[in-house]
Amino acid sequence: MRRSVVVTVITAAAAGLVLGAWLRPGAGSIGAGSPAHGDETLARNAAERLPATGVHALSVAVVGPDGGRTATVGAPLDATFEIGSITKGITGMIYADMVERGETRPDARIGELLDIGDVPAADITLEELAQQRSGLPRLGGGASMFVRAAISSLLARNPYRDSVEETIAALAEVELGEKEPLYSNLGFAVLGHALAAAADTTYPELVRDRIAEPLGLESLTVPSSADELGPHAMQGRDAAGRAQEAWADPGSAPAGGIRASAADMARLATAILRGQAPGMTALDPAADFTDGQRIGAAWITEEIDGRAITWHNGGTGGFRSWIGFDRERGTAAYVAGATSADLDAIGLALLKEAGQ
Amino acid sequence: MSTVIVVALSLWLTIEVVSLIRAGLGAPHAPSRMRLAVVAVEAVMVVIVTRALVPWNHLTQWIWVVAVTGTAAGLALAAHRWSRLPAVQPGVSATRTVASGIQLMVLVGIGVLVASTFR
Numbered sequence: 185m186r187r188s189v190v191v192t193v194i195t196a197a198a199a200g201l202v203l204g205a206w207l208r209p210g211a212g213s214i215g216a217g218s219p220a221h222g223d224e225t226l227a228r229n230a231a232e233r234l235p236a237t238g239v240h241a242l243s244v245a246v247v248g249p250d251g252g253r254t255a256t257v258g259a260p261l262d263a264t265f266e267i268g269s270i271t272k273g274i275t276g277m278i279y280a281d282m283v284e285r286g287e288t289r290p291d292a293r294i295g296e297l298l299d300i301g302d303v304p305a306a307d308i309t310l311e312e313l314a315q316q317r318s319g320l321p322r323l324g325g326g327a328s329m330f331v332r333a334a335i336s337s338l339l340a341r342n343p344y345r346d347s348v349e350e351t352i353a354a355l356a357e358v359e360l361g362e363k364e365p366l367y368s369n370l371g372f373a374v375l376g377h378a379l380a381a382a383a384d385t386t387y388p389e390l391v392r393d394r395i396a397e398p399l400g401l402e403s404l405t406v407p408s409s410a411d412e413l414g415p416h417a418m419q420g421r422d423a424a425g426r427a428q429e430a431w432a433d434p435g436s437a438p439a440g441g442i443r444a445s446a447a448d449m450a451r452l453a454t455a456i457l458r459g460q461a462p463g464m465t466a467l468d469p470a471a472d473f474t475d476g477q478r479i480g481a482a483w484i485t486e487e488i489d490g491r492a493i494t495w496h497n498g499g500t501g502g503f504r505s506w507i508g509f510d511r512e513r514g515t516a517a518y519v520a521g522a523t524s525a526d527l528d529a530i531g532l533a534l535l536k537e538a539g540q
Numbered sequence: 541m542s543t544v545i546v547v548a549l550s551l552w553l554t555i556e557v558v559s560l561i562r563a564g565l566g567a568p569h570a571p572s573r574m575r576l577a578v579v580a581v582e583a584v585m586v587v588i589v590t591r592a593l594v595p596w597n598h599l600t601q602w603i604w605v606v607a608v609t610g611t612a613a614g615l616a617l618a619a620h621r622w623s624r625l626p627a628v629q630p631g632v633s634a635t636r637t638v639a640s641g642i643q644l645m646v647l648v649g650i651g652v653l654v655a656s657t658f659r
Contacts, residue, residue, distance in 0.1 A: 193616045200612025204605035207658075209596035236598035338592065340657040426592055427659050524595070 209424035210237030214258035222255035222446065229537070230519060231257045233530045238423035241265075241522040245450035247457060248515050248538045252450035258522075263418040264403050264443040265520040266431055267505045268498020271406075271442040272372045276481030277463030278379055278394050279314050284465065288382045290314075297378040298352050305355040313375035314481035315471045316368060319361045324354035324370040340428045342501060344369075346435030348377055348386075365473045369439040372482065376438020387438050394462055399455050403445040407432040417443065420502015422524040428502030440500060446518070449507065453516035456509060467494050467509070488532065491539075497528050506531030513539040542595045549594045550603050556586040557610040564617025572629040573622060574640045580618050581644055583611050585651035592654050 215234060220227035230244045241259040245252060256263055282288045288297075288310060295306025305320065312318040323329050329343070336343035346354070351373050358370070380387045388406035396404045407413050409432055420428040431440060444452075455461040469478030469485040477486040485494045495508035498520075504527045505520035517535035519527050560583040563570035570576040587607055596604060628637050 189617075189620050192620065193613050196616035197609050197613040200609040201605065203612070204608030207591070207608070208605050209591055209594070209601045210598065237601065238597065338589070338654060340592070424591060424594075424596060426657060 212240060212425050213237040214239055214242060218258050220255055220257045221259075221261040223253040224255070226253045226534075227255035227257050230255065230530060230534060233533060234521075235525055238525040239521045239523040239527075240421040240425060241418055243418075243446040243449075243518075243520045244534065245446045245453060245518040246516070246534055246538045247450055247453045249513075252454055254446035254450050256446060259418050260416065262403070262416050262445050262447070264405075264414060264416050264445050265418050265505065265522070266420060266440075266498075266500045266503040267442050267444055267449070267507075267520060268431075268440045268500045268503055269369075269372075270496050270498045270505055270507050271438065271440045272482040273466065273496040273507070274391060274395055274442060275372055275376045275379070275438045276314055276466035276483060277461060278390055279310060279375060279463065279481050280466035281394055281463030282379055282382065283310075284463070288379065292378075292382070294355075294374060294378045297381045298355075298374070300352060300355050303356045304360050305358060308360075308374075310375060310378060312363060313368075313371045313378070314466075315365075315479050316371060316473065316482070317363050317365050317471070318368060318371045319363050319366075320355075320368045320371040320374070321358055321361065322366065322368050322370070324351065324358060324373075326357060336501075340422070340426050340501065342429045342431045342433060344431060344433050344436040344440075346433065348434050351435035352377060365471075365479070369436060372439040373436045374438075379438075387434070387441075391442065395452075398462060399451060401444065401448040401451055403443070403448045404452070405443055406437050406441050407443060408434040408437065408441075413443070416445065418522055420500060421522045422502060428500070430502070431500040440498060446520075449518040449520075453507065453509070453518060457511065457514050457516055467511070469494075489536070491536075493532070493535065495531075497531075499524070508532060508535045510535060510539055515539045546594055546596070546600055549590050550600070553586055553590045553603070553607045556583040557607050557614060559583065560614030561610060561617060564614050564621055566621065570618075570621075571625070572632075573625045573627050574637060574644070575629065576618055576622065576625060578640055578644050578647070580615060581647045581651065583614060585647045585654075587611050588651050588655050592657065 216231045242257040243265045245254045290311035291309050294308050308318045333343040376387045380390045391406050466481035467483045468480045473479040477484050493508050498505040506528045507518040509516045515538040519531040521527050563579040570579050
């Protein structure tokens, strides 16, 4: 091989090395030295626990007997993050609140509330949906959903693009399983829409009227499209740093469609710890779930290091989240990040520290 | 599961980059410009797709950086070999040539589509 070719190849390789290092997955991740807002100690404490790469923005709240503290890292303090499936906990609280008000019943069949005809799913009760033992599969849409999920993953798009009507119509197609604990996004989407039907409204309005407005949570919203994300919406990213489309769709909203700021999640947690939030019984364990876990209406309770911790986590294309309560100690912790990396351990560590 | 994905897709990435370097050095699987282009574009497409899909961490991300380095070297070798190759392999049927052209366009399409999501 000629010397000139060798030089060309080495030069190209060097250029590739520089380009690769610049564009490498995880470049731009936040860490302990990243710009923070809000409570500096909390921000530093959370950021020090992050993996070396993969988290691109963080929203944190801790509530203790002495009040609440919030912080963000790599994001403005008022930035809203997708809370993912923590939404299910809020849907569960609305369910419990409506039952307490006598607006619906745990044994109400979804066939009574939704226009789905005489399909087998019509006999599923609201309580079965709330306790994740309805027999519905994890996702609706059958095999086509898996294809859609694979393509969405490749193209960083939201795989859940169904309207409310399409989500409800999926009930006619699904094959019901045993009434055993099985985490179901479809189940909670249906629960939210059934509750909205019982209240003669929509799910986003139900969240606004029953949770956000009574507790003064201005940033806690259910955007139904990208146009409704609001001016403070944080861009979601996967661990590699690729921007992910917001999960803002009406069909699956009750299972994972809420966005909120750290301050509003702290207010929500404070209201829950004080027993002042609507539908508090949703947090009380009412049935066995899995592996030592018990479930209320979405909320999981399990013993961790001798403490009864009530929690829920969440994950969307560009966010991961966790919120947990030690109700006996009167402490709570919430963490959400622009990442596809799990943040449960960080949230739990912050909760343990809040009680010390 | 995450480890399995990283290992499997890293293996795929390695195979594609090695294939490109070998093609640039004169390996028989790229006997024409058309086939060399397919091998080169396939390697670049896999670099892009694995950047998007693999759950890299702070250590394994350097596998991808090494792959980009190897791909750049492979592309330089392929460019050097390009002028010495016929446009299509003599004796190969028109059907196979058309199939290679379609394969090339599909690979370019996937690569551009996924690359457009990086922002």
